[in-house]
Structures are given as C-alpha cells and as structure tokens.
Amino acid sequence: MNALHDELHDEPDAVLDVLGIGFGPSNLALAIAVEEHNAQAAPEDRIRAGFLERQPSFGWHRGMLIEDATMQVSFLKDLVTMRNPTSDFSFLCFLRERGRMVDFLNAKTLFPLRIEFHEYFEWAAARVAHLVDYSDEVVSVEPVTGPDGEIRWLDVVSRVPGAPGRTVTRRARNISVAVGLEPHLPPDTALSDRIWHNSQLVPRVKELNASGERSVGRVLVLGAGQSGAEALDYLHRSFPEAEICAIFAKYGYTPADDSPFANRIFDPEAVDVYFRSTPEVKQSLVDYHRSTNYSVVDMDLIESLYATMYREKVQGRERLQMRNVSRIRDVRTLDDHLEVTVEYLPTGEREVLLADLLVHATGYRPRDLDTLLGRTAKLCLRDDKDAVRVGRDHRVELTPDVTAGIYLQGATEHTHGLTSTLLSTTAVRSGEILDSLIAHRTGDLAAPIG
Numbered sequence: 001m002n003a004l005h006d007e008l009h010d011e012p013d014a015v016l017d018v019l020g021i022g023f024g025p026s027n028l029a030l031a032i033a034v035e036e037h038n039a040q041a042a043p044e045d046r047i048r049a050g051f052l053e054r055q056p057s058f059g060w061h062r063g064m065l066i067e068d069a070t071m072q073v074s075f076l077k078d079l080v081t082m083r084n085p086t087s088d089f090s091f092l093c094f095l096r097e098r099g100r101m102v103d104f105l106n107a108k109t110l111f112p113l114r115i116e117f118h119e120y121f122e123w124a125a126a127r128v129a130h131l132v133d134y135s136d137e138v139v140s141v142e143p144v145t146g147p148d149g150e151i152r153w154l155d156v157v158s159r160v161p162g163a164p165g166r167t168v169t170r171r172a173r174n175i176s177v178a179v180g181l182e183p184h185l186p187p188d189t190a191l192s193d194r195i196w197h198n199s200q201l202v203p204r205v206k207e208l209n210a211s212g213e214r215s216v217g218r219v220l221v222l223g224a225g226q227s228g229a230e231a232l233d234y235l236h237r238s239f240p241e242a243e244i245c246a247i248f249a250k251y252g253y254t255p256a257d258d259s260p261f262a263n264r265i266f267d268p269e270a271v272d273v274y275f276r277s278t279p280e281v282k283q284s285l286v287d288y289h290r291s292t293n294y295s296v297v298d299m300d301l302i303e304s305l306y307a308t309m310y311r312e313k314v315q316g317r318e319r320l321q322m323r324n325v326s327r328i329r330d331v332r333t334l335d336d337h338l339e340v341t342v343e344y345l346p347t348g349e350r351e352v353l354l355a356d357l358l359v360h361a362t363g364y365r366p367r368d369l370d371t372l373l374g375r376t377a378k379l380c381l382r383d384d385k386d387a388v389r390v391g392r393d394h395r396v397e398l399t400p401d402v403t404a405g406i407y408l409q410g411a412t413e414h415t416h417g418l419t420s421t422l423l424s425t426t427a428v429r430s431g432e433i434l435d436s437l438i439a440h441r442t443g444d445l446a447a448p449i450g
Contacts, residue, residue: 016048018407018437019156019172021138021372023053024060025121025423026178026409029079029430031128032089037434047437050170052158054137058125063199064227065115066234072226072256072298073266073423074110075117079124082268083431089127094120135161141175141376143404151402154376174405174437179372181364181410181421186222186328189360194338195331198223198231198361205238216242216356220340222328223361224248226256229297231361233305236320245321245353247328247342253305256296257289265289265417266424274417275392286418293418295363331358366411366421373406380406383414390415393436394429405440407433 018034020027031051038046080087087093091112095101098119104112112120125132136158144153153171160166183197191197196204198221208216216239221232228246236244264270265285274282290296305320312318323342329350330341338355369388370377381389381397388408389397394416396406409429413420 014048014171015153016050016170016172017441018047018049018174018176019154019170020049020051020176020178021141021156022177022179023051023055023058023125023132023134024178024180025079025426026429027051027176028058028121028125028128029083029426030176030178030409030433031131032079032087032124033083033430033434035128035131036084036087036089037438045438047434049131050172051132052136052138052156052170053132053134056135058122058134060118060121061114061199062118063201063203064230065118065202066230067113067115069114069230070109070111071114071117072111072258075112076110077424078120078427079430080427082425083427089124091117091120094123097123133158138372139167140374141372142374143376143379143402144171149401151379151404154404154406172404174407174440176407176409176433177369177372177411178409179367182367183360184363184365185360186362189331192333194333194356195358196360198227198359199364201231201234201359205235209238214336214356218243218245218353218355219357219359220245220247220328220338220353220355221359221361222247223363224250224253224297225295225361225363226297226301227363228361229253229301229305231359232320233301233308235359236308242356243319243321245323245355247323247326249325249327249345250295251324253297253302254291254295255299255302256293257291258298262289262292265292266419266422268425268428271416271419271425272392275415282414282417286413289418293422328358364421369408369411376406385414387414392432394433395436395440405437407436409433 020030031049034047034049075091078091080089092101095104138156138158140157142155142157143151144155146152153173154175156170156172156175157167160168183199185197189195219235219239219242221228221235221244228248232244232246274285277285309320312320325345326342327345328340329343332339338358340353340355340358341350342353343350379398379402381399383389390408390412391397394407394409394412396408398406410421419425
C-alpha cells in the first residue's frame, strides 16, 4: 500500500484537487506536469493529485512489444518535451541516465524501439510512483452535493487490492479519466486459447512456444492495419514451420501517410482548428486524413512482407499467404483446431480453412464512459449525436449545478480530432489540463466522506 493510499486514510477529510483514473501515458504526463508545477509553486498554490491504475504496475500495450518494432511518432513527442523542452522527464534525459544517449544519436533515427520507449515510460512512472495506487480498480464515481446544493466533489470508489468485497473511497474536486481503449472484436467473438486479440500477441506466443504442448501448422490474422501487419510478420518469425495467412477486405495493405504536410494534422494548432470547426468540417478532416492513422501500414513493413512472400514463391514454399478482398463468415472451434469459413467477396465463393490459431488485429474502441461514471454520467451534457460535450481544455461540460470537474483524455476524437488517442499531443494536453485545473480552483473546504 503506497503513500497516497496511506495519506488518504490518515486524513479522512482530505480532498484531492485531481484524481486520475487510469495511469497510462496520458495521466502519467499529467502527473509529471503537476510535479513540475508543485516544485515551483508556493505551498498554497500546489495541486494535490493522485492516480489509480488497475494494473499491478505501469504497462502500455505490453502485448505488442515486439522486440524490433519501432515507434510511429518522434521521440520528441514524449511525455514532456512539447510542453516543457527543459524538463528532466524527457526521453533524452532518460537516455542520458541509462548511458545510451550517444548510441541513440549514432542510430540517426527519430523513432526509438517500442520496447525502449516503454522502458522510458516505466522510468518516468517510477519517479512519480508516490502519486499512484496500482492494482486499484475503480468501480464507480459518485457525485457529492455540498451544503449550498452544488455538486462540488466526486467520490471515486475502488476495490481494495487483495481484499475481495472491500472498497475504498477517495474524494476529489476533479477527475481525469484516461482509461485507454479496449480491444474491438467482431460480433459474437469469444476469445480463447486459440482465438486471440493482437493485444495479447507477444505473451501468448511466448507461452505457447515455452509450453511445447502443441505444434502450430497454420495461423490466420484478421486485419489490414499496422497491428495486423506486425502480427503477421511476428508470427511468421515465431513459428518457422507454420503457414501464416492474412485475411482482410482490402486488395492490399495501404501505406501510412507520414508525409510532413499530412502530419501537421497532429500539431497542437490542428486541435484548435478541429475544435472550432463545424461537424461537417470535422468529419471531412477525419475522412481526408484517416490514412495517417487508421487501417494503414508503414511502407518499410509492407515492402518487407512483400519481399518475404516473393522470396518464398521463388523457393517453392509459400508460408506467408494472403486472402485479400475477403471476410471471415464463420468460426467453429473443434477439439484440436479451428474451422474458419472465408468468403472471397467479388464472387461470394467460400472456403473452409483449418487453423490452429486465429488472431484478431481488429483495432480498439474507447471504453464506455457511462459504465465507469455511473450516476455521474447523467451530469454530462450531450450533443445531438449523444456524444459528451467537451471544452477546449478537455473538461466535460456538466449541468449548471456542478462545480466539480471531469477531464477526458483519449475519448475526445469527436471534439479534439485524430490526436485524441495518440501520443502526439499528450505532453501539450497535460499542460492544458493543468492550466484549467489552476483556473478552476476554488477555496472550498473538505467535507467528510460519508
């Protein structure tokens, strides 16, 4: 039980200025912003913050930490540099501490290995560990009304780690919701030891290879985006005797547009443009620039996969295969294999493929905010499409009787654009939320947690 947990129990009337729900890169960046603010602020101006994370330790897409996979954003878009280039929480400061700065510079790249960037995140998270409770899953968020009739606080209820049935309540003036995304699966899909989502890929493969319980003859990978292509390549290398087959509705992989002008859609200024635009313009911006992020693949990986397929064709053993312009229509799980019905869309012809594994590289979707917030969700104002209304400062618009605040990180593509779920503006967003927290501070006194 860490310092945050102990402190809140020693002072039952304590109220946090902000309580973060989830501790991935977004709330980690906010924690750092708060730390840097507090280091320079007078005691009365400091922000009292805490964060809750249901995982036992910091982890960011661990299931896709393929050893040679690289980041798709520059290392300068780390947790702090775009907000505070002099911060000692930067990726370069991490490299200096690890003794690898010169080696990294000699690599002449803006794009670190994904495993190294994860190590950087862990390094940063360890430096603010006093603000975080891990293994702490939030079960509800309850509005609290003050004596003047205003809803001035939010009670965040979470399960006590290692104590089934017990909960602990923390009170905050604001919450920052950054619970990340959840795997998206086709309807009626049930994950199993033979049917995976790519978010489980690396540990599942290692476990299967280590157990030696069964041989793998054929693996199917559903999906045409970066994750699908990475999964295809990783599985092809991990099971050197198996046939690895991609299935997708496209004719071929689409290259990601990472050209300089297209990448400006990820600039902080682009968020302002998107936020001020009409719904029609917002939709057109997303449509025009989907190729920067959605269902696209890095060109280097496309070329590598094609070279592998051609080489195997020359050698007469085609392990890497593709069923393009196709969809999966049915999956049957039998005792020792899967029967997967694949339809070739131009003709409607169907074939049944026998497979040992089926990997869904079918993307992610935002977690349901209403389920997390419970009764508090009813305080959120909605637009004409029933989406939550969010201000430019990432603060949810709430009913007039609420002075407590809810900040959203990662579920605001409809208001803030394509960077909502990406790392590109994480550092800048944390500074904007910090500024908003400071601007909304009031002199309210703590009320006892009932």
